[in-house]
Each structure stands twice: as structure tokens, then as C-alpha cells.
Amino acid sequence: MLARAPQQTIINFHGIGEPARTLEPGEAPFWLGAEQFGQVLDQIAAHPDRARFAITFDDSNISDLAIAVPELAKRGMTACFFVLTGRIGSPGSLDRSHIREMAAAGMGIGSHGIDHRDLSRLGGRDLRAELAASRAILEDVVQAKVETFSIPFGRYNAGVLAAIRRAGYGAAYTSDGGTARDSDFLRPRRSLRCDMDDAEFSAILSGQSSAAKRLRRLIGMSLKRLA
Ligand SMILES: [Zn+2]
Known part of the structure; x- marks a missing residue:
């Protein structure tokens, strides 16, 4: 029997340092300070089971490119970067040569769609465009x-997941928390926020947080059943 791929905690980042573009409503907490970011990477690098972690942006x-790639490289780490193709080359965002440079440095490149839209609210044609057109641009x-x-x-539903599969992707990354295997289509992640305290960061990095969350969910479910 073949050994199964190990369960991984996937840590997801957004912006690091000072934003160089106007942020979307509610986006600010997802930007980490450069120092905070370096500390999280240090914790992952020092983790006894470092292979248990994957990193995405x-x-x-x-x-x-300006902060994350050099900090990752310094620690011998790689990550997968999900690109909004509608922002390629706009102020504060990666351009085509940046993306090529990151791929050449061994970083993974994936799609985050075109215009940062809530896919669960899109009709079939717009949904297909977000998935297929962004992929075609990135492959080019x-x-x-x-x-x-x-x-x-x-934000997704069964229709969104089916459309992602139909567009030819082999994996869909969510923000649901928990762990995933390299072989899974659905890959839940933990997004880090600058307003998390050290205890929360440590809990996520130790894997305790997902267990605690599962427990809270179970308790919530049984309370609902009793109601
Ligand atoms: Zn996003």
C-alpha cells in the first residue's frame, strides 16, 4: 500500500507591510507587519515538523515579491501565490515580469480569479470567465x-466547486481552517490577521486551533439539536 500524503496546515497570507494601493472594505486586518510576518515564518521554520506546513498568498x-519571496528564500521555504489577473500591472500589484521572476525562483503560481468577485454570487458565464480566462492569462x-x-x-458552494473542477484545476483553496493533504481537491487554509495575538498564532502553528474549533462546532451542533 502506498503511504498517504501527510495532513498539512496551510497558512494563508495577504499583504505584508505598507499597502501600495487602496484597500477593499474590510481588507486592512489581513495585512501583516513585516516584522510580524518574519516572526511567523521563523516559528514555521523552527517547527519540529516543518513539512506539516504549507504557505500561500x-x-x-x-x-x-518585495517582502515575502526574499524572506521565504532566506529560510529555504517556498509558497504558492494566487494572482488576481485583473490587477496584473496595476499600482501596488504584481506585473507579468514579477510573476515570471517568482515562478523562476521556485514559487508556485495559482489563480485567484480576475476581479476579486464573490464566485458564489456569479452566474454561469461570469463564473466560467473568472476561472478559465484567469487561468489562460497566467499560463501565458x-x-x-x-x-x-x-x-x-x-465563499463558495457546490456549483462553484464543480465549475473549478470543470475549468481544469486540480485543487481549490478555501479559508475554512483545518488541514488538508496534497492529494485533496479541497484545501482549507488558515488566514492570518494582524489583530491575532501571539497565543492565537501559536495555537494555529501548533494545530491546536483547528481541534478547538472542531470541538466548538460539535458543541454548537449538539446544542442546536437540543433546541
Ligand atoms: Zn483575495
Whole structure:
């Protein structure tokens, strides 16, 4: 029997440092300070079971290349970066040469759609465009297959997942928390926020947080049943 891929905690980042574009409503807490970011990477690098962690970035901010890639490289780490193709080359966002440079540095490149839309609210044609057109653009940029998709705002339903599969992606990254295997289509992640305290960061990195969350969910479910 083949050994199964190990369960991984996938840590998701957004912007690092000072934003170089106007933020969307509610986006600010998802930007981490550069120092805070370095400390989280240090904790992952020092973890006794470092292979248990994967790292991703959403939104293709310029800080991906300016801050994240050098900090990852310094620690011998790689990550997957999910690009909004509608922002390629706009102020504060990665351009085509940045994305190629990151791919050449061994970083994974995936799609985050075109215009950062809530896919669960889109009709079939718009949904297909977000998935297929963004993939085609990225494959043209990196001259390689793009097989991973990160779902904007973590909002999805069965129709969205089916459309992601039909568009040819092999994996869909959500923001549901928990762990995933490399072989899973659905890959829940933990998004870090700057307003989390050290205890919360440590809990996520130790894996306690997902267990605690599962427990709270179970308790919530049985309370609902009793109601
Ligand atoms: Zn996003």
C-alpha cells in the first residue's frame, strides 16, 4: 500500500507591510507587519515538523515579491501565490515580469480569479470567465500549467466547486481552517490577521486551533439539536 500524503496546515497570507494601493472594505486586518510576518515564518521554520506546513498568498500584492519571496528564500521555504489577473500591472500589484521572476525562483503560481468577485454570487458565464480566462492569462505569463485556484473571500458552494473542477484545476483553496493533504481537491487554509495575538498564532502553528474549533462546532451542533 502506498503511504498517504501527510495532513498539512496551510497558512494563508495577504499583504505584508505598507499597502501600495487602496484597500477593499474590510481588507486592512489581513495585512501583516513585516516584522510580524518574519516572526511567523521563523516559528514555521523552527517547527519540529516543518513539512506539516504549507504557505500561500492571496491577492498578488507587490509585497509578495518585495517582502515575502526574499524572506521565504532566506529560510529555504517556498509558497504558492494566487494572482488576481485583473490587477496584473496595476499600482501596488504584481506585473507579468514579477510573476515570471517568482515562478523562476521556485514559487508556485495559482489563480485567484480576475476581479476579486464573490464566485458564489456569479452566474454561469461570469463564473466560467473568472476561472478559465484567469487561468489562460497566467499560463501565458508563466508558460506552464496553472492547476490551483484560491477562492476569493473563501465563499463558495457546490456549483462553484464543480465549475473549478470543470475549468481544469486540480485543487481549490478555501479559508475554512483545518488541514488538508496534497492529494485533496479541497484545501482549507488558515488566514492570518494582524489583530491575532501571539497565543492565537501559536495555537494555529501548533494545530491546536483547528481541534478547538472542531470541538466548538460539535458543541454548537449538539446544542442546536437540543433546541
Ligand atoms: Zn483575495
